[in-house]
Amino acid sequence: MSVIKVGICQMIVEDDKEVNINKAEKHIRKAVKEGAELIVLPEMFNCPYENSFFPKFAEEYPNGKTIAFLSDMARENKIYLVGGSIPERDSQGNIYNTSFTFDPNGNMIGKHRKMHLFDIDIPNGITFKESDTLSSGNDITVFDTELGRVGVAICYDIRFPELMRKMVLQGAKMIIIPAAFNMTTGPAHWEMLFRMRALDNQVYMLGCAPARNKHASYTSYGNSIITEPWGNIVERLDESEGVIIQSIDLNRINKIRQELPLLKHRRKDIYN
Amino acid sequence: MSVIKVGICQMIVEDDKEVNINKAEKHIRKAVKEGAELIVLPEMFNCPYENSFFPKFAEEYPNGKTIAFLSDMARENKIYLVGGSIPERDSQGNIYNTSFTFDPNGNMIGKHRKMHLFDIDIPNGITFKESDTLSSGNDITVFDTELGRVGVAICYDIRFPELMRKMVLQGAKMIIIPAAFNMTTGPAHWEMLFRMRALDNQVYMLGCAPARNKHASYTSYGNSIITEPWGNIVERLDESEGVIIQSIDLNRINKIRQELPLLKHRRKDIYN
Numbered sequence: 001m002s003v004i005k006v007g008i009c010q011m012i013v014e015d016d017k018e019v020n021i022n023k024a025e026k027h028i029r030k031a032v033k034e035g036a037e038l039i040v041l042p043e044m045f046n047c048p049y050e051n052s053f054f055p056k057f058a059e060e061y062p063n064g065k066t067i068a069f070l071s072d073m074a075r076e077n078k079i080y081l082v083g084g085s086i087p088e089r090d091s092q093g094n095i096y097n098t099s100f101t102f103d104p105n106g107n108m109i110g111k112h113r114k115m116h117l118f119d120i121d122i123p124n125g126i127t128f129k130e131s132d133t134l135s136s137g138n139d140i141t142v143f144d145t146e147l148g149r150v151g152v153a154i155c156y157d158i159r160f161p162e163l164m165r166k167m168v169l170q171g172a173k174m175i176i177i178p179a180a181f182n183m184t185t186g187p188a189h190w191e192m193l194f195r196m197r198a199l200d201n202q203v204y205m206l207g208c209a210p211a212r213n214k215h216a217s218y219t220s221y222g223n224s225i226i227t228e229p230w231g232n233i234v235e236r237l238d239e240s241e242g243v244i245i246q247s248i249d250l251n252r253i254n255k256i257r258q259e260l261p262l263l264k265h266r267r268k269d270i271y272n
Numbered sequence: 273m274s275v276i277k278v279g280i281c282q283m284i285v286e287d288d289k290e291v292n293i294n295k296a297e298k299h300i301r302k303a304v305k306e307g308a309e310l311i312v313l314p315e316m317f318n319c320p321y322e323n324s325f326f327p328k329f330a331e332e333y334p335n336g337k338t339i340a341f342l343s344d345m346a347r348e349n350k351i352y353l354v355g356g357s358i359p360e361r362d363s364q365g366n367i368y369n370t371s372f373t374f375d376p377n378g379n380m381i382g383k384h385r386k387m388h389l390f391d392i393d394i395p396n397g398i399t400f401k402e403s404d405t406l407s408s409g410n411d412i413t414v415f416d417t418e419l420g421r422v423g424v425a426i427c428y429d430i431r432f433p434e435l436m437r438k439m440v441l442q443g444a445k446m447i448i449i450p451a452a453f454n455m456t457t458g459p460a461h462w463e464m465l466f467r468m469r470a471l472d473n474q475v476y477m478l479g480c481a482p483a484r485n486k487h488a489s490y491t492s493y494g495n496s497i498i499t500e501p502w503g504n505i506v507e508r509l510d511e512s513e514g515v516i517i518q519s520i521d522l523n524r525i526n527k528i529r530q531e532l533p534l535l536k537h538r539r540k541d542i543y544n
Contacts, residue, residue: 119537122531199464260457262431265389265432270387
């Protein structure tokens, strides 16, 4: 399959899990109606992006209302569903920022725990310390779908070219990034990161952010985006709620890799 | 030393080596007059960027008119001089695209042979195959100056995040890229590459290109540029001849690395 249709759901996240799940369902159904085969939700789509909320909203796989919802949505609508991310609790009580992906049978086929925790402190900008409540994952997440091989990473993970490259060397043709940049790093870096990772690796990059909620303590930049292997933007939202529905041609990856053979020209003899 | 003054010489390159050397001298003297302590010339500043010219213009270190000129200029003017690049012949007859750097005593302190050869073929865009005449270098080039630790790579080398990262992990605070992008890849990627490599690695990037010569078979994009550790452009030329003179504050590197600790957050346990 070469041309596939993807849906990216930029929804407002509030401080009520039930409300968030209902909102996600509304967005997913809209995307399904428009023919999307692979649908993406934002980072922490069921929970405010705030350390005090993560333990309260956390779920332990395979239990939990959000996890069941994602599986049901995928199966009912016969879609691949990259469930943004949610706070996940493991059996030891550690909490992760985790993205679960379900296939059209409702089976979980991908689980990414955010590998790079967002601990930054920019005076007059943004201060946040995920590691106050969260643990970091240790696995690179790449899996097959009938639409193509997919990599998933979360938000701050995109900052690390090493991780993006590893996913591509493992065959990912699309890298999906549920993310919530803020009003400092968003305007400065969001677009450039998505364009450059797509260009360097000659893949499609899909970024899905929460819409901007002016009442939240952490203000999401929004601007959900798709970029392509030559580094151009395919589509981008503003800060409001909305759904991107976009056909993307995975054959373009081969074309660009033939013309500008970056991956072939890598000096593995030197780097490794 | 924290604030240093750099000069970037965007000169037209013609098909006469003597003319090119004289032109370079004029640009260097202008930069010296304005106080530059470290001066950069473009890729292939003494030779048209064309496979047929490389063997004819090649010099073997330490002999050759261009190499002597660079050493003399550095010593006379008490500057660090990153001599763009020239075609270099080794004792076996191989030809490289090589950048020589000289210190204020006229001693050669850095030599980079382009590691990634530019072999691309974009229909209705640009086709070039450096490997028809050139061999590739095998060494990462980082060296100390009294102004700070410097990395040098050439043009297409910037496409490879692995190489840029290696230079930074070896301590480079400024990465200097003599380069000659063209009218296809230049408008599409030049600015983004310099901004993103600076941001990812939280260093200064200096790009020095030939000015656009409409009579040349290969049309340089020009647009010599300096970018800084937050990913912004410090200064940038258009396609015409000109010299950038710019003070840059290397302390900004530490500030940005403290606020957004990307290098500290690298998951070496996973990548290596």
